[in-house]
Amino acid sequence: MKVIPQNFYTRNDTIAIAKELLGKVIVTELDGVRCSGIIVETEAYAGPEDRACHAFGFKHTTRTAPMFLDGGVAYVYLIYGIYHLFNIVTNVAGQPHAVLIRAIEPLEGLEQMLLRRKLSSISPRLCAGPGLLSQALGITTAHTRLSLQGATIWLEEGKTKIPNNDIVAGTRVGVAYAGNDALLPYRFSIKGNKWVSKAKGL
């Protein structure tokens, strides 16, 4: 399967990238076990003009530093002291854009995922949510700043291309504090896919 090249991420169009990521495959190889899944839900965090973005107004801190790197690296961070959220940094260095992966449809390494999630059987809750899929794939803050061209976490072309009218746009989750920017349709998912997170319906 073909690995997504660096220049896919460095384009100056985070919204387009967020949409195109749907249907692509995310792969992790940890503890010698390969796990993968199809991306079915994403959210765009479009840089300094986006109030919901951590790096709003070019706010450069220790935590947001990876977003200022060149596109194509991972930005993982801990939320509520419990969950790890996995983001993909986009655009070029100096432009703090990122796409949050919210849900995947599991493909390979199912047993390892179940083990990590402490579940005994497959259910739609396995990877439906940003904190959950990170846990299932074994992604932690130790992987932040990691290049997606490496041998630990990377993305591949999917088998199926998602037609434009199968992409649903909606408002983002958990960003009410962002005022008007919370209303932007920056959340994308595959229409009718049962693995899409149901935390808050579209």
Place this chain on the structure above:
DNA sequence: CAAACGATTTTCT
């Protein structure tokens, strides 16, 4: 140096 809080999920009422 100390205190408050968050791009979430689970569990209990």
Place this chain on the structure above:
DNA sequence: GAAAATCGTTTGG
């Protein structure tokens, strides 16, 4: 439907 869990980062003294 509401509240707790839990800790690194951010902000204020």
